[in-house]
Amino acid sequence: MKKSYCPIDTFINTIKGKRKGTIILHLFQGTKRYGELVKLMPDISERMMSKQLKELENDGLIIRTVFPEVPPRVEYSLTQLGIDIRPVLKGMYKGGLLFEQSIEGG
Amino acid sequence: MKKSYCPIDTFINTIKGKRKGTIILHLFQGTKRYGELVKLMPDISERMMSKQLKELENDGLIIRTVFPEVPPRVEYSLTQLGIDIRPVLKGMYKGGLLFEQSIEGG
DNA sequence: CAGCATCCGTGAGGATACTG
């Protein structure tokens, strides 16, 4: 993650990746396994899912925990930073609903 | 603007364009002329500025008013929809600050 | 003053196949 000209751009650049917002939204429900996230979001390929997850991890928003089991198990959960932006994400969700209403309304 | 799989993606897709967040932030201060916006954001080219402004207009977030004068004058202001998302944008701004702190903190 | 036209490079993201 790189500092931008304005904090709002820092924020946008961090969460604008493909379906990142939805991934975080799902993690608000609690820790999830990789396969669970894939099933929850059938429209994104596994390549994209792992890319986005890795970026979110690098940006300090989520934690990746590997369990040394067979078959392998990997769980994803939010960091404190990820939890902190929950109200913002909720606001964005509501904002998205507003936008969609304004489409339908013409 | 196109409806997405999840409202939060609708929102992100609408404001993820280059410097759109900052443009809206400036318009919270009140109506601004095209040249004012350009001066406020020297790092983005005029081509980009007019592109972003047009997209924001198409998405129903800002209003473009042309004054039939010589020399020409064009003013940009927020629509009700643009005003409605003010708290969200403010939250994103604060979230961006959090992210930047977490960079500096390591 | 407030743009648009044109050209072009880059990288985000899609499709498919393979692996520890």
Added chain:
DNA sequence: CAGTATCCTCACGGATGCTG
């Protein structure tokens, strides 16, 4: 199960110049 590797496309955005 949870990824990675490879290849490819196209639209986002940069640079520059022109116009009503």
